[in-house]
Amino acid sequence: MREKEVVIRIENLVKRFQGRPVLDGVNLEIHRGETFVVIGSTGCGKSTLLRNMIGSLKPDSGKVFLLGNDITDLHEDELDDVRMKIGMSFQSSALFDSMTVAENVSLGLIEHTRLQKSVIDIIVKMKLELVGLRGFEDLMPSELSGGMRKRVGLARAIAMDPEIVFYDEPTSGLDPITQGVIDKLIIDLSKKLSITSVVVTHDMKSAMAIADKIAMLYDGKILEVGTGCQIQKSKSEIVQQFITGCHDGPIHFFKQKEDYLDHLV
Amino acid sequence: MTNPIVAIGKTTINFFQNASSVLSLLATTIWWSVFGLFNRKASGSQSILNQMVFAGVQSLLIVFFISLFTGVVIAMQSAYQLRTLGAVIYVAPMVSISMVRELGPVFTALIVTGRVGSAITAELGTMKVSEQIEALETMALSPVRFLIVPRFLALLVMLPCLTVISDFVGMLGGLIVGVFNLGLDPYRYVTFSFNFLTWKDVWTGLVKSVAFATIISIIACYVGLKTQGGAEGVGKATTLSVVVSFILIVVFDCILTGLFYFSNM
Numbered sequence: 325m326r327e328k329e330v331v332i333r334i335e336n337l338v339k340r341f342q343g344r345p346v347l348d349g350v351n352l353e354i355h356r357g358e359t360f361v362v363i364g365s366t367g368c369g370k371s372t373l374l375r376n377m378i379g380s381l382k383p384d385s386g387k388v389f390l391l392g393n394d395i396t397d398l399h400e401d402e403l404d405d406v407r408m409k410i411g412m413s414f415q416s417s418a419l420f421d422s423m424t425v426a427e428n429v430s431l432g433l434i435e436h437t438r439l440q441k442s443v444i445d446i447i448v449k450m451k452l453e454l455v456g457l458r459g460f461e462d463l464m465p466s467e468l469s470g471g472m473r474k475r476v477g478l479a480r481a482i483a484m485d486p487e488i489v490f491y492d493e494p495t496s497g498l499d500p501i502t503q504g505v506i507d508k509l510i511i512d513l514s515k516k517l518s519i520t521s522v523v524v525t526h527d528m529k530s531a532m533a534i535a536d537k538i539a540m541l542y543d544g545k546i547l548e549v550g551t552g553c554q555i556q557k558s559k560s561e562i563v564q565q566f567i568t569g570c571h572d573g574p575i576h577f578f579k580q581k582e583d584y585l586d587h588l589v
Numbered sequence: 590m591t592n593p594i595v596a597i598g599k600t601t602i603n604f605f606q607n608a609s610s611v612l613s614l615l616a617t618t619i620w621w622s623v624f625g626l627f628n629r630k631a632s633g634s635q636s637i638l639n640q641m642v643f644a645g646v647q648s649l650l651i652v653f654f655i656s657l658f659t660g661v662v663i664a665m666q667s668a669y670q671l672r673t674l675g676a677v678i679y680v681a682p683m684v685s686i687s688m689v690r691e692l693g694p695v696f697t698a699l700i701v702t703g704r705v706g707s708a709i710t711a712e713l714g715t716m717k718v719s720e721q722i723e724a725l726e727t728m729a730l731s732p733v734r735f736l737i738v739p740r741f742l743a744l745l746v747m748l749p750c751l752t753v754i755s756d757f758v759g760m761l762g763g764l765i766v767g768v769f770n771l772g773l774d775p776y777r778y779v780t781f782s783f784n785f786l787t788w789k790d791v792w793t794g795l796v797k798s799v800a801f802a803t804i805i806s807i808i809a810c811y812v813g814l815k816t817q818g819g820a821e822g823v824g825k826a827t828t829l830s831v832v833v834s835f836i837l838i839v840v841f842d843c844i845l846t847g848l849f850y851f852s853n854m
Contacts, residue, residue: 375723378727380723380726380727404729405729407726407727407728407729408729410727411727412724412727414720414723414724415720416719416720418719418720418721418723418724419721420716420721420724421715421716421719421721431728431730432728432729432730435728435730435735436729480728484728
């Protein structure tokens with residue numbers, strides 16, 4: 325069987341904040357068309373990894389190849405050319421407050437294409453139909469619920485027909501039904517538009533529902549990569565603790581007790 | 590405890606880094622402003638118009654009142670002194686020259702800093718902490734071109750306009766005192782006001798207002814884009830932006846006055 329094209333390759337990625345390594349030698353390959361989910365506990369560096377993948381953060385060392393381009397080495401203009409081929413759905417939706425839903429979705433098309441307004445209006449309606457929000461074009465972001473904002477963010481992310489869509493915690497802060505709707509939307513978009521999806525989440529239920537492949541990030545490194553089934557059957561205690569959500573295990577929520585007295589006094 | 594020498598060193602380095610970043614932002618903004626003249630999308634022009642209305646038209650009322658009462662106060666204070674010399678008519682040039690050279694440009698700049706500069710910082714700061722700036726970058730849209738250039742150009746046009754209005758309204762304040770309190774002939778008062786004014790008074794005042802517009806817009810935008818840490822961060826950034834702009838306006842006023850009136854220009 326022919327191996328699918330690698331669209332994202334990360335080699336020995338290291339990123340430190342104030343000397344503390346958040347990513348400490350991450351290696352990863354993501355293939356065209358797959359839905360790749362990065363899981364890990366809160367604050368483990370998932371969003372930092374995502375921001376390195378889209379060039380918002382520069383790594384301290386290592387390489388990130390996005391659609392064949394080493395984005396750690398690119399000038400801002402060249403990086404913009406690569407960014408035209410990707411879309412990003414933010415944790416907070418990041419909709420532009422001063423613009424309507426339609427203006428949010430159409431912004432990239434207006435700024436980067438020479439399409440006529442009538443054509444852009446049709447594209448906006450098509451994208452909003454895909455996320456189930458056709459008819460909401462004239463509302464302001466402040467008039468939308470959390471789930472609707474996420475869906476508008478998604479419509480904006482796919483407005484330019486990107487090759488890859490990145491999702492930062494797409495289901496966090498939503499009720500279970502809306503979570504299910506967003507999960508289905510991610511699967512549908514990947515299938516209907518053949519988009520490569522990279523999802524960062526700590527929601528295991530969502531990860532299992534959408535992922536072709538799951539990678540567990542722990543202690544700044546990728547601990548394990550595999551299909552949902554493989555991850556569920558993993559022999560790693562860390563992975564098992566994360567899947568089951570057990571408070572007792574190798575992943576420490578509290579700091580070690582040995583130095584507690586020293587720290588107190 | 591931090592070593593005071595280390596603290597001074599860090600503060601100095603921080604100061605120069607920020608100063609160089611502000612200058613770099615100014616250079617980028619000027620470049621995009623010039624480049625944008627040949628490459629302006631409809632949304633950009635609309636954005637500049639909106640900013641001009643906000644920064645200029647909506648500032649008219651406060652500029653009017655502050656300038657009017659400033660003119661009244663200068664007229665009363667100078668009349669108090671000049672009356673002892675029997676030279677009350679010289680209240681007219683006193684008011685006109687001090688308004689056109691100094692008080693018009695400086696007071697208008699301080700008003701606009703408080704009203705517009707703070708709003709710019711708060712808006713950009715909120716956009717920064719809610720990931721909207723990052724969303725723009727991910728969509729390959731430059732925040733400088735999209736957010737800063739319209740605000741910069743709007744202030745560059747509107748602040749000199751407001752300054753001219755402030756000059757006239759200040760003179761009107763003086764005229765009210767001159768006619769109704771000091772019993773001067775209105776025609777004689779106006780003639781005296783303008784006879785003592787030179788073109789140099791006018792253009793130096795306008796050059797100052799252009800310099801102040803640059804300071805207000807660039808500092809407000811820079812501090813806004815550097816905002817970190819949620820609502821508290823936005824509050825702190827807004828205060829910082831106003832304080833830094835106030836200081837720079839007064840310092841540059843001093844430098845420009847020295848340059849225009851105490852050098853061989």
